[in-house]
Amino acid sequence: MEEIVSGLNVSRETYDSLRFYETLARKWTRKINLVSPSTVSDLWRRHIVDSAQVFHVKQNPGAIWLDIGSGAGFPGLVCAVLAKELSPATEFHLIESDQRKCAFLRTVKRELGLKATIWAQRIEAVETINANVVSARALADLDTLLSFADHHMAESGVALFQKGETWEKEVEAAKEKWRFTLNPHKSKTSSNSTILEIGGIERV
Ligand SMILES: C[S@@+](CC[C@H](N)C(=O)[O-])C[C@H]1O[C@@H](n2cnc3c(N)ncnc32)[C@H](O)[C@@H]1O
Secondary structure, eight states: OHHHHHHTTOOHHHHHHHHHHHHHHHHHHTTSOOSOGGGGGGHIIIIIIHHHHHHTTSSSOOSEEEEESOTTTTTHHHHHHHHHHHOTTOEEEEEOOOHHHHHHHHHHHHHHTOOEEEEOSOGGGSOOOOEEEEEEESSSOHHHHHHHHHHHEEEEEEEEEEEOTTHHHHHHHHTTTEEEEEEEEEOSSOTTOEEEEEEEEEEO
């Protein structure tokens, strides 16, 4: 897996920060249900590398990146680690309603000196963030994700949603309620996953 990260072109310092993040996630997952037990043994590839690839879909993310339903920070806080080196002006916002997960997110933020605001609230309850990028993984169906993005994304922004093999069906269903542009990117870590790059979101 190390080749994938070096393929993503990060410095030794960023690589070490990602490894430190992995160590913290392993430690915390023993106390709180941070990542599902079935994925702990493969935490580096399934969560850290899988999240890091999202950063490279949008090379110039702009001023504000919002990650919704962040859980242990996937993909948002991992992208903040990459941005510290590759896009230092970008500010990250993470919305996660579980207070214990937010305590973990704040610990990672503090330990790695990341530019991030953690909102321990529900996505629907947070005032409009006006983000240039909205990311989400394993949160909701595409229709729901689009309504969250519609609320929080700037007009020229893009949404980056990591989806499993049913993504095409979800896109068809969402088209009944939404107009949008779509650019799907095959995941580098899982043959079943696709990153949907979505812009121009409008209700039909
Ligand atoms: C299945 S987990 C996925 C976490 C992470 N994105 C990942 O891929 O590992 C979904 C997370 O979203 C949070 N969540 C669900 N609905 C939410 C809402 N309406 N507002 C804020 N957080 C929410 C849950 O607490 C949970 O941590």
